[in-house]
Amino acid sequence: MLRESQDSQKGGIERKMSEGSGRTMMSILLVVGLVIGFSVGYMIPVLTMPRYHEPTPPPDDYNTILLRGTIRVGTNSGWPPFEMLNTTTNELYGFDIDLAELVADYIGVTVEWVDMDFDALIGACQAGSIDMIASATFITAERCEVLQPLCWYIRTNEVIVVKTSSLLVIDNLTDLVGYDVGVQTGTVEDEELSAIPGINVVRFPLVETMFQQLDTGVLDAVYVDEPIVGLYSTVYSIKIIFTVTAPPTAFYIRYGSDKLSAAINSAIAEGFADGTVDALIAEWFG
Amino acid sequence: MQGPFGLFDILILIIIRGLPTTLALTFLSLAIGFLIGTVLALMRVFGHFIVRYIAIGYEKIFRGIPLLVLIFIFGAALLGWFAWTGSLANAIFVASMLSLALRSAAYQSEIFRGAILSVDPGQIMAARSIGMTTTQATRSIILPQAFRLSLPGWANEYAVVIKDTSLASAIGVSDLIYQAQAFTWDYPALFLAIILVVAIIYFVFTYPVTKYLGESMTLKLRQLGLGGGR
Numbered sequence: 022m023l024r025e026s027q028d029s030q031k032g033g034i035e036r037k038m039s040e041g042s043g044r045t046m047m048s049i050l051l052v053v054g055l056v057i058g059f060s061v062g063y064m065i066p067v068l069t070m071p072r073y074h075e076p077t078p079p080p081d082d083y084n085t086i087l088l089r090g091t092i093r094v095g096t097n098s099g100w101p102p103f104e105m106l107n108t109t110t111n112e113l114y115g116f117d118i119d120l121a122e123l124v125a126d127y128i129g130v131t132v133e134w135v136d137m138d139f140d141a142l143i144g145a146c147q148a149g150s151i152d153m154i155a156s157a158t159f160i161t162a163e164r165c166e167v168l169q170p171l172c173w174y175i176r177t178n179e180v181i182v183v184k185t186s187s188l189l190v191i192d193n194l195t196d197l198v199g200y201d202v203g204v205q206t207g208t209v210e211d212e213e214l215s216a217i218p219g220i221n222v223v224r225f226p227l228v229e230t231m232f233q234q235l236d237t238g239v240l241d242a243v244y245v246d247e248p249i250v251g252l253y254s255t256v257y258s259i260k261i262i263f264t265v266t267a268p269p270t271a272f273y274i275r276y277g278s279d280k281l282s283a284a285i286n287s288a289i290a291e292g293f294a295d296g297t298v299d300a301l302i303a304e305w306f307g
Numbered sequence: 308m309q310g311p312f313g314l315f316d317i318l319i320l321i322i323i324r325g326l327p328t329t330l331a332l333t334f335l336s337l338a339i340g341f342l343i344g345t346v347l348a349l350m351r352v353f354g355h356f357i358v359r360y361i362a363i364g365y366e367k368i369f370r371g372i373p374l375l376v377l378i379f380i381f382g383a384a385l386l387g388w389f390a391w392t393g394s395l396a397n398a399i400f401v402a403s404m405l406s407l408a409l410r411s412a413a414y415q416s417e418i419f420r421g422a423i424l425s426v427d428p429g430q431i432m433a434a435r436s437i438g439m440t441t442t443q444a445t446r447s448i449i450l451p452q453a454f455r456l457s458l459p460g461w462a463n464e465y466a467v468v469i470k471d472t473s474l475a476s477a478i479g480v481s482d483l484i485y486q487a488q489a490f491t492w493d494y495p496a497l498f499l500a501i502i503l504v505v506a507i508i509y510f511v512f513t514y515p516v517t518k519y520l521g522e523s524m525t526l527k528l529r530q531l532g533l534g535g536g537r
Contacts, residue, residue: 047356051364093395099492106489108312111324111481133395136479141383150386229491229498256495 082152083128083280091131094121095151097139099228101252102305103157106136116305120174120289121155121272123297127288138226140207143168146275153285157246159209159268169276172286173269174298175306178247179210181263184235189242191263200241203231209268210244232257248306314497317490318504325483326508332400332472332482336407337465343408344415345450351416352423353445362416369413375474377406382478396481403475411468418464422457423449456533462520466513473509483508 086092096117098106104115113134125132135151142158145151146168157177160170181197183189191197198219204211206224214222223240225231228249234240236257246267253259274281292298312320350362369377381388381402389398426449434444476485487505491498 044360047360048363048367051360052367055364055368091395099488101492105492108317108320108490108493111486135395135399136485137383138477141379141478144379145383145386148384148386150383227488229488229495232495233498252492253495 081280082275082278083284086128086130086152086281089130091133092125092128092153093133093135093151094125094153094155095135095137095142095145096154096156097142098136100157100246101249103248104155116175116301117155117157119301119305120292120298121153123292123301124272124285124288127291128284139205140226143273146273149275152274152281154273157270158273160271161209161212161268163212164273168273169278169282170271170273171282172289173271174289174293175270175302177267177270179213179244179265179267180247180250180261182235182243182245182250182253182259183241183262184238185258185260187241187260187262189262194263194265197242201239203234203240203243205231205245210246213265214244232259235259312494314500314504317494317497317501321483321486321490321501321505322508324481325486328400328480329469329472329482330512332404332407332475332480333465333469336404336411336472337468339404339408340411340415340464340468343412345419347412347416348419348423349445351420353441366413366416369410372410374406374410374471375477377410378403378474378478381406382475399478400480403472403478403480407468407471407475410471411464414464414467415461418457418460419453421460422453425456426452452533456528458524459521459528462517462524465520466517469513470509 096104096113098104098113098115100115102115103117104113106112107114113136118134122132135145137145139156142151142154142156143164146154154168158164160173164170181191181194181202189200194213195217197214198217199221201221201223202214203223203225204214205228206226211222211224214220223231223234225234228245231240231243231245232253235243242262247261247264250259250261272285274285289298292301347362347365350358354362382399386395386398386402389401392398392401430448430452431441431444434448435441439448472482473484476482476488479485483505487501490501494501
């Protein structure tokens with residue numbers, strides 16, 4: 022009698038345990054099923070697309086923008102004098118901002134600004150969340166693979182910055198091997214230094230923190246665009262020891278919008294022809 | 308008022324421009340997370356086993372994805388979904404609110420599930436024995452008690468969500484952090500002071516809620532003989 026009840030208890034426990042592992046299995050199966058389901062759902066348009074049809078070209082972004090009446094431009098503020106947030110009026114201002122407004126005026130639409138992290142801009146443009154990137158973006162091979170660069174409008178310098186008290190002297194970027202050098206994440210400076218083995222590249226999402234680290238002595242040097250150094254030389258005692266000519270700066274759009282790229286390129290070209298862009302450059306870069 | 312500003316002006320401007328957005332993000336995402344979370348908790352406690360596994364799967368997925376990744380998915384990649392909001396600024400706000408809400412729902416459902424389970428099952432039996440259906444008993448007997456029991460845990464969730472709204476500045480929502488960063492560009496010398504000021508603002512909006520709802524409610528519930536812990 023006692024044994025029987027013990028057995029039945031044991032059986033109950035085993036049943037519960039098997040039920041528990043069954044639940045675990047079920048939840049694993051559910052996740053696996055979801056993954057498979059989503060991937061099949063993602064593949065279905067590709068699989069069911071008839072092979073012999075020419076895919077219809079997607080509508081040109083130019084028409085979409087005209088229809089909407091606004092062009093969505095992505096930027097990353099905090100990069101003087103290209104794009105900054107005016108703390109008095111709570112509005113974006115800067116060279117890129119003025120130039121993009123010029124382009125929008127030429128097309129006949131208004132600009133809708135979105136100010137996001139620099140790393141997120143290219144993904145957002147590819148996904149169609151924004152139409153154009155205007156964020157002091159250099160032309161590089163990697164970016165050209167995924168996005169279409171437009172007519173370039175300015176060339177700046179990239180500089181190595183150290184503290185005034187530093188004795189570091191370099192003739193070449195490779196002389197930095199063994200030093201701690203700060204860069205902003207995802208910038209061309211980041212790529213250039215990462216390509217040289219032996220340099221300890223420290224990546225910062227904010228330029229501000231980078232200069233603080235330079236000042237406290239954590240970093241030996243900082244590699245940034247020349248225009249933004251001016252702002253920090255008023256706060257920290259820093260000096261420029263090495264200058265590299267940067268790649269040209271341009272706006273980027275998605276590939277496949279010939280009308281949009283033609284419109285923006287001719288807007289910039291006309292701006293150069295009648296001197297508006299030169300006036301802007303003189304205004305922002307002195 | 309024209310710049311340059313002193314630290315106090317900067318503090319006031321950051322609060323005027325950033326705080327409404329931060330609070331709106333927090334409360335809207337908590338409210339939406341509350342609705343989804345309650346449904347998920349009921350699904351887990353009373354649901355058929357398939358329904359239960361769907362709820363468990365949802366929780367596992369959204370508790371396993373970092374919030375910044377969710378914000379980039381909705382705010383940068385899938386922003387087209389929110390075109391109905393009209394302007395781009397609204398779309399970005401709704402996208403970050405949705406990612407906060409979906410993530411919060413996964414955590415809130417755990418809080419409510421625990422609260423529902425801690426209500427004595429004898430009460431639902433008693434309700435059934437006087438002729439109420441399970442739905443009626445759940446709505447008018449279990450849930451009111453469960454929500455009261457879940458208040459301390461829910462205060463904790465509020466404290467988490469209000470601080471996580473700062474991640475929305477990554478896609479350009481004009482919240483406290485975004486405004487503070489803009490000011491650090493104009494006033495690089497005040498960088499540390501501005502960041503500390505923002506820390507104090509977040510603390511001021513977190514502490515009273517966790518103090519009252521968290522600690523005082525726990526004490527009150529204990530006096531009533533409800534809730535766990537000593």
